[in-house]
Every structure is written in C-alpha cells, then in structure tokens.
Amino acid sequence: xxxxxxxxxxxAASVAFAAPSPKTRCNTSKDTLVMPSTANSGSLPLVAPPxxxxxxxxxxxxxxxxxxxxxxxxxxxxAVAELFDVSCLPEPTFSMITTLAYDVWKDAPxxxxxxxxxxxxxxxxxxxxxxxxxxxVNPLTGSxxxxxxxxxxxxxxxxxxxxxxxxxxxxxxxxxxxxxxxDWLSLKGVQGELxxxxxxxxxxxxxxxxxxxxxxxxxxxxxxxxxxxxxxxV
Numbered sequence: 001x002x003x004x005x006x007x008x009x010x011x012a013a014s015v016a017f018a019a020p021s022p023k024t025r026c027n028t029s030k031d032t033l034v035m036p037s038t039a040n041s042g043s044l045p046l047v048a049p050p051x052x053x054x055x056x057x058x059x060x061x062x063x064x065x066x067x068x069x070x071x072x073x074x075x076x077x078x079a080v081a082e083l084f085d086v087s088c089l090p091e092p093t094f095s096m097i098t099t100l101a102y103d104v105w106k107d108a109p110x111x112x113x114x115x116x117x118x119x120x121x122x123x124x125x126x127x128x129x130x131x132x133x134x135x136x137v138n139p140l141t142g143s144x145x146x147x148x149x150x151x152x153x154x155x156x157x158x159x160x161x162x163x164x165x166x167x168x169x170x171x172x173x174x175x176x177x178x179x180x181x182x183d184w185l186s187l188k189g190v191q192g193e194l195x196x197x198x199x200x201x202x203x204x205x206x207x208x209x210x211x212x213x214x215x216x217x218x219x220x221x222x223x224x225x226x227x228x229x230x231x232x233x234v
Contacts, residue, residue: 025155026088029053033199033228036184038172046170047186050197055232056151058083058130059098061105062114063220064182064206074208077218078135078145080114083227085130085155094226095202102204102224114220129154131162133227139165139191147187149194149229156194162234164194174203182206182223189231196231 031053039046062081066074086097131151138146147166156162166187174181185200206223 025085028055028057028087031057031087031091031228033201036172036175036201038175038184039170041172044168044171046172046184046199047188047197049186049199049228050230052230054228054230055195056083056130056227056229057085057087057094058227058229059086059094059101060084060133060200060223060225060227061101062133062223064208064223065218065220066208067218068212068214068216070214072211072214074212074219079133079147079206079223080135081133081223081225082114083130083133083149085128086226098202098224098226099204102222105224106205106222108222114222131155136165146190147198148192149198149227151194151234156234159234161193164189164192164196164198164229166190166198178207179210180205180207182225193233195229197229199228199230200225201228202226 029052033049033054035046035048060081060083062079064079065077067077069075084101086094089097131149131154133147133149135145136148138144140146149164149166151162152158152160167190168185169188170186171183173183175184181203182200182205184203185198187198187200189196189198203225204223206221206225208219208221
C-alpha cells in the first residue's frame with residue numbers, strides 16, 4: 001500500500017507540473033546542481049560537479065542504518081533506498097518533491113519496510129524506478145563497505161554494467177536541520193559504468209539519535225534525498 005502511495009504521489013507531481021509521462025526519462029543535459037552554502041565547510045568540502053548536466057536525477061526513499069558503538073553513539077552501517085526518476089519534472093521542484101516524498105515515507109506505519117517499498121514499486125512501474133542504492137563490501141580492499149547504485153534490475157535492466165560503486169570525495173552538514181537531515185555528499189565512481197560522480201543533496205531525515213546504550217539493537221532511520229549521477233556510459 002505504501003509503495004502505491006509514493007508512486008501515486010510522484011506520478012501526480014508529474015501531471016501537476018505538466019511533465020511527460022513518468023515512464024519516459026527526460027533530457028537532463030541542461031539541469032544543474034546547486035551547491036549548498038555549506039559546500040566548503042568542514043574538513044572534506046564538496047567537489048564541484050563535472051561539466052555538463054547529470055546523466056540521472058532521482059529521488060531516493062529509504063533508510064540509513066546504524067549500530068550502537070561502545071562509545072554510546074551511533075555508527076553508520078550503510079543505507080538502503082529506492083530511486084525514482086524525476087528527470088521530467090521542472091528543476092526548481094526537485095527539493096520540494098524530495099521533501100514531500102519524505103513526508104509520505106516518514107509517516108508510514110512502523111511495520112512497513114523499505115524492502116516492501118522496493119518490491120511494490122518494482123511490480124507497479126519498473127520504468128519509473130531508476131534502481132536501488134545499498135552498500136556492499138569494498139570491492140577494492142575487500143574490507144569495510146562502499147555505497148552502490150544499481151540500475152541493473154530496473155531502468156537499465158539487461159545491462160550488467162549499469163551500476164556504480166562510489167568513494168566519498170566530499171561530506172558537509174545539511175544546510176538546514178543538520179541534526180535531523182543527513183550530510184550532503186559528493187562521491188567518485190570507482191567501479192561500474194553508471195556514473196563517474198554521484199551527489200547526495202536535499203536530504204531529509206536519516207540522522208540517528210545523539211546517543212545510545214551499547215548493546216541495544218541496530219536501528220534504521222527513514223530518509224529521502226535527491227541523487228544526481230554524472231558521466232554515465234551505459
């Protein structure tokens with residue numbers, strides 16, 4: 001049911017803004033990434049995007065996962081999200097769509113999981129789903145984890161190279177409500193042909209509580225984000 005609600009909302013947004021059918025991915029060559037006011041803050045400033053427009057623009061809906069460390073604070077163990085194509089919507093609406101999608105997702109019943117959203121949307125309208133975002137063992141070192149964007153079972157089905165494994169190049173606090181909204185990131189592609197650069201922007205939610213009791217169960221915190229992928233060769 002939640003999958004249908006999110007799909008209905010995003011489809012309705014396309015109609016409201018007189019965009020083409022969400023089953024048709026639109027030209028993004030003239031879209032631009034607006035760097036946040038925090039882009040140069042902290043020890044790892046965001047890297048400016050490559051020349052030209054992004055190859056893919058998607059709203060991610062999912063969870064950030066955490067475990068309670070011995071220090072009494074939460075440590076990230078990765079994320080799982082479904083990415084919806086928003087390339088046919090007007091660029092000024094991207095942030096608003098991300099926020100509204102989060103409002104739908106955060107108020108869903110606690111028993112609803114991100115996997116049920118992924119499964120439901122995959123069955124409903126696969127052309128509207130770009131693909132999935134999740135974490136894998138670092139393919140270069142064999143230890144630790146790395147983020148992966150995988151479109152091989154959705155918008156680029158049949159292309160085994162339609163994925164990218166990323167390595168972080170920039171990490172800054174969200175410009176608004178940084179204790180609630182996860183950081184904005186820039187990443188470079190280290191494996192796969194889906195992108196050479198990835199950006200996580202316009203984040204909503206995803207931050208864990210400030211403290212925890214060691215030994216407590218792992219938690220998943222719902223979030224949404226705008227993802228822009230550059231330099232695809234698929």
